[in-house]
Amino acid sequence: MDSSSKLSRRAWITTASGVVAAGLIRTQTDAVRLDAQEAPPPDPTKVPGRFVSPVGRRAPAEQPERLLRTQALSSSSRTPLHELMGTITPSDLHFERHHAGIPDIRLEAHELLVHGMVERPMVFTMADLMRYPRVSRIRFLECSANGGGVYRRERMPTEVTVQAIDGLLSTSEWTGVPLSTILREVGVRDGASWILAEGSDSAVMSRSVPLELLDEALLAYGQNGEMIRPEQGYPLRLFIPGLEGNTNVKWLRRIEITDRPTHSRDETSRYTDPLGDGTARQFSLVMDAKSVITFPSYPFVLPEEGWWEIRGLAWSGRGRITQVDVSTDGGRSWTPAELQGPVFSKSTVRFRHVFEWNGRDTLLLSRATDETGYVQPTVQQLWEARGPQTSYHQNHQRAWKIARTGEVTFGLGELV
Amino acid sequence: MRWGWPTQTRRALAAVAVIAILSACSTGEPAPPSGSMVPGDAAVMAGTTGDLPANAPNRFGFGREASESRIALWDIDVRPDGEGLPAGSGTVAQGREVYALQCVACHGPTGTEGPNDRLVGTEPWTDYPSGRAIGNYWPYATTLYDYIRKAMPQLTPGTLSDDEVYAVIAYLLYLNEIVPEDAVMNAETLPAVQMPARDRFVVDDRTGGVGPIR
Numbered sequence: 001m002d003s004s005s006k007l008s009r010r011a012w013i014t015t016a017s018g019v020v021a022a023g024l025i026r027t028q029t030d031a032v033r034l035d036a037q038e039a040p041p042p043d044p045t046k047v048p049g050r051f052v053s054p055v056g057r058r059a060p061a062e063q064p065e066r067l068l069r070t071q072a073l074s075s076s077s078r079t080p081l082h083e084l085m086g087t088i089t090p091s092d093l094h095f096e097r098h099h100a101g102i103p104d105i106r107l108e109a110h111e112l113l114v115h116g117m118v119e120r121p122m123v124f125t126m127a128d129l130m131r132y133p134r135v136s137r138i139r140f141l142e143c144s145a146n147g148g149g150v151y152r153r154e155r156m157p158t159e160v161t162v163q164a165i166d167g168l169l170s171t172s173e174w175t176g177v178p179l180s181t182i183l184r185e186v187g188v189r190d191g192a193s194w195i196l197a198e199g200s201d202s203a204v205m206s207r208s209v210p211l212e213l214l215d216e217a218l219l220a221y222g223q224n225g226e227m228i229r230p231e232q233g234y235p236l237r238l239f240i241p242g243l244e245g246n247t248n249v250k251w252l253r254r255i256e257i258t259d260r261p262t263h264s265r266d267e268t269s270r271y272t273d274p275l276g277d278g279t280a281r282q283f284s285l286v287m288d289a290k291s292v293i294t295f296p297s298y299p300f301v302l303p304e305e306g307w308w309e310i311r312g313l314a315w316s317g318r319g320r321i322t323q324v325d326v327s328t329d330g331g332r333s334w335t336p337a338e339l340q341g342p343v344f345s346k347s348t349v350r351f352r353h354v355f356e357w358n359g360r361d362t363l364l365l366s367r368a369t370d371e372t373g374y375v376q377p378t379v380q381q382l383w384e385a386r387g388p389q390t391s392y393h394q395n396h397q398r399a400w401k402i403a404r405t406g407e408v409t410f411g412l413g414e415l416v
Numbered sequence: 417m418r419w420g421w422p423t424q425t426r427r428a429l430a431a432v433a434v435i436a437i438l439s440a441c442s443t444g445e446p447a448p449p450s451g452s453m454v455p456g457d458a459a460v461m462a463g464t465t466g467d468l469p470a471n472a473p474n475r476f477g478f479g480r481e482a483s484e485s486r487i488a489l490w491d492i493d494v495r496p497d498g499e500g501l502p503a504g505s506g507t508v509a510q511g512r513e514v515y516a517l518q519c520v521a522c523h524g525p526t527g528t529e530g531p532n533d534r535l536v537g538t539e540p541w542t543d544y545p546s547g548r549a550i551g552n553y554w555p556y557a558t559t560l561y562d563y564i565r566k567a568m569p570q571l572t573p574g575t576l577s578d579d580e581v582y583a584v585i586a587y588l589l590y591l592n593e594i595v596p597e598d599a600v601m602n603a604e605t606l607p608a609v610q611m612p613a614r615d616r617f618v619v620d621d622r623t624g625g626v627g628p629i630r
Binding site for chain 2 (some may be wrong): 285375
């Protein structure tokens with residue numbers, strides 16, 4: 001029996017037991033059809049509503065989607081930041097980056113091997129891991145390639161959404177067992193300084209991470225209140241708050257404790273940052289502070305002059321965001337924005353600033369500061385430090401231009 | 417107040433909020449910012465921020481000891497010093513045949529045509545590499561073994577024999593003008609290969625803070 005027929009039968013049983021006039025009975029299947037194909041009634045108070053359902057759905061008119069790059073085994077999809085509010089990313093809109101597709105894994109079959117420089121090499125089933133004391137933390141996850149499309153002077157786009165630019169960013173409440181608990185369980189030997197984390201996708205993707213950056217790491221199996229989704233690593237992923245997305249190895253099956261990095265393909269040939277002087281930075285793992293304005297941004301149009309609220313997100317892999325400044329004059333003057341608390345470490349924070357648009361050409365910018373005192377740089381500062389063509393970690397200030405027509409486009413080209 | 421709680425409860429909440437801020441400092445979770453907090457937020461943030469409950473034992477004992485054979489089955493990564501390399505060997509000539517059969521469809525006749533990653537690139541670079549080919553960007557030859565054995569060919573990953581992996585690496589290193597045509601790759605020769613980009617890589621010197629942007 002497929003799920004729709006099961007639903008309609010359940011709905012039928014419910015309605016048949018009550019006193020309901022013929023003609024007013026609507027099965028769940030009918031309701032689905034109504035949602036999908038018919039306009040809402042002109043007066044919802046004059047038509048009986050729908051029944052309860054096992055799984056909720058979005059309002060038919062609200063259908064945000066991830067933006068796909070290509071249909072390939074190694075590809076990505078981006079979170080529609082301009083269509084979301086608050087800080088938590090709905091799990092089905094969390095960005096994706098896979099290197100060999102999404103593996104299908106049975107919960108009962110999945111095991112984690114922890115070995116190497118340990119007293120007791122061990123194998124854990126998911127039931128074992130889920131029995132350990134559990135923590136939940138709200139943290140961002142960002143691919144270090146985020147923003148790469150708005151770095152090069154000669155390729156600065158205008159008609160591009162914040163989703164396309166920076167949608168490799170999402171925030172969730174992640175639940176799991178702290179890595180520190182498991183390391184205590186296996187007993188890390190003296191001299192150990194790195195781990196190798198390896199996934200069970202068909203690339204057997206692996207990354208080396210220094211132990212000193214793993215204090216807050218989780219072996220995560222939960223995301224926003226439910227089991228982690230397949231494209232996010234079901235049933236188990238490494239989650240390292242503040243570090244570049246690729247180190248958060250999905251479908252985690254093995255952790256080896258070592259005293260040196262492995263220099264896997266994704267920490268040599270990829271995820272290294274050429275600096276313009278013939279060298280390339282390796283193990284550039286921490287995500288520096290950054291902010292993006294999500295409204296107004298392309299393709300929004302401000303229909304009239306007057307008061308509007310600038311809205312955006314700020315985050316830092318080095319701790320808590322302490323301030324976000326907003327400029328409405330292309331960076332000549334800055335005003336602190338309101339931060340929506342609570343502000344969590346290594347999570348996104350929503351910032352807001354109301355301003356009165358006078359109908360003229362206007363260039364909006366935002367600039368984040370984190371608890372280390374680091375201030376989100378300009379693109380010119382990054383060019384100065386890393387040259388004009390570096391890859392990854394392009395966390396420079398973004399700009400949006402409001403034209404006199406009210407049309408909003410990406411505006412960094414106005415400043416370079 | 418958002419909720420109509422009695423005054424005593426509000427006082428208790430405020431006290432919890434203060435404790436929350438203090439304990440947050442001591443557990444590594446930064447204190448919440450001043451400003452737009454409501455007591456409810458502070459109380460929520462108090463919660464448990466530590467990794468383990470105070471009464472946790474030294475070990476819980478969940479899970480089982482990993483056997484040697486289990487570790488050997490999965491511990492297949494290869495490091496620059498050659499640790500993890502299996503027995504076996506392969507020649508350039510053998511690798512040419514493996515490449516023609518297993519690799520050419522995605523990487524092109526000479527390793528430069530794609531459609532997937534460019535494998536061959538020998539031109540030195542002064543500012544940025546043009547492409548991230550084996551010959552001009554990969555710092556360690558052992559990474560080829562680590563990656564190809566696990567992840568390639570893309571549609572039938574992990575199916576090459578140990579000898580075939582050595583052979584196709586020999587061929588790729590030959591195409592990149594790193595080893596001669598009579599080279600043989602094995603657990604001794606592969607880690608000894610000096611890759612042209614070996615000294616290109618530098619440590620991450622970004623530190624956050626108020627210093628210069630790096």
